[in-house]
Amino acid sequence: MIKEKDVVLDIALRIEKFLSKRKNIKVYLTRTKDETVSQKEREEYIKTHNPALVIRLRLNSSEGKDKWSADGFSANYDRKNMGSKRVAGIVLKNLEERMLTPNKGMKPAKIYKDIQVPCIEIFLGYITNPNIEANLRDPNVRQVIAEIICKSIIEYLDINRGE
Numbered sequence: 164m165i166k167e168k169d170v171v172l173d174i175a176l177r178i179e180k181f182l183s184k185r186k187n188i189k190v191y192l193t194r195t196k197d198e199t200v201s202q203k204e205r206e207e208y209i210k211t212h213n214p215a216l217v218i219r220l221r222l223n224s225s226e227g228k229d230k231w232s233a234d235g236f237s238a239n240y241d242r243k244n245m246g247s248k249r250v251a252g253i254v255l256k257n258l259e260e261r262m263l264t265p266n267k268g269m270k271p272a273k274i275y276k277d278i279q280v281p282c283i284e285i286f287l288g289y290i291t292n293p294n295i296e297a298n299l300r301d302p303n304v305r306q307v308i309a310e311i312i313c314k315s316i317i318e319y320l321d322i323n324r325g326e
Contacts, residue, residue: 167290168197170299171220174287177309182316189214206275215320216250217282218312219274222290222299233289235267242271246281246323253322254285254315261311264288264295285312 172194179190191212193205200208209217225233236258240247251269259266267286274282287308288295298304 165290165296165300167222167224170222170290170305171287172197173302174220174305174309174312177306178312178316181309181313185317188316188320202275206278209275209278209280214280215323216246216316217275217278217280218250218254218316219282219284220312221284221286222288223286224291225289226291230289230291231293233292234295235265236262236288237267237286238269239272239274239284239286240269241274241278241282243273244279244281247274247283249322250281250315250319251283251285253319254283254312257311257315257318258285258308261307 175192176195179192182188182190191208191214193208194200223233223237236255238251238255240251248269248271255266255269272284274284288299290296290299
């Protein structure tokens with residue numbers, strides 16, 4: 164079985180590679196290799212770099228007999244920042260256009276303590292579903308996911324620049 168940490172790191176590195184080619188976007192990753200970074204360390208890193216947006220990539224899991232039916236992607240947005248809700252909506256809209264799994268929507272959540280910039284968590288699927296796991300093993304699938312997230316980030320930043 165593949166591991167969440169490996170899949171999300173691979174997608175994050177793909178996002179960084181794509182977005183780093185743009186002159187007006189600076190990408191900060193809380194980790195660039197297989198290492199453990201605590202929630203507190205992540206928050207300090209975010210505060211230090213003060214990015215325009217924070218995206219946390221996640222995978223869901225579901226144990227038991229329903230693992231085959233556990234399906235879909237979703238997002239949590241920081242309930243104290245309406246920019247978070249906007250970017251989550253953009254990401255879900257763009258994922259829905261390309262993904263074959265259902266959009267399970269978005270909900271407010273407390274993602275990071277004392278972070279003032281828009282923050283979202285994107286749940287990309289259920290890693291315990293053997294079909295989803297097989298898809299996530301494919302580098303081409305991970306590349307498509309990264310490209311969708313990049314498109315969403317650019318769309319969000321373009322909207323904000325226009326306001």
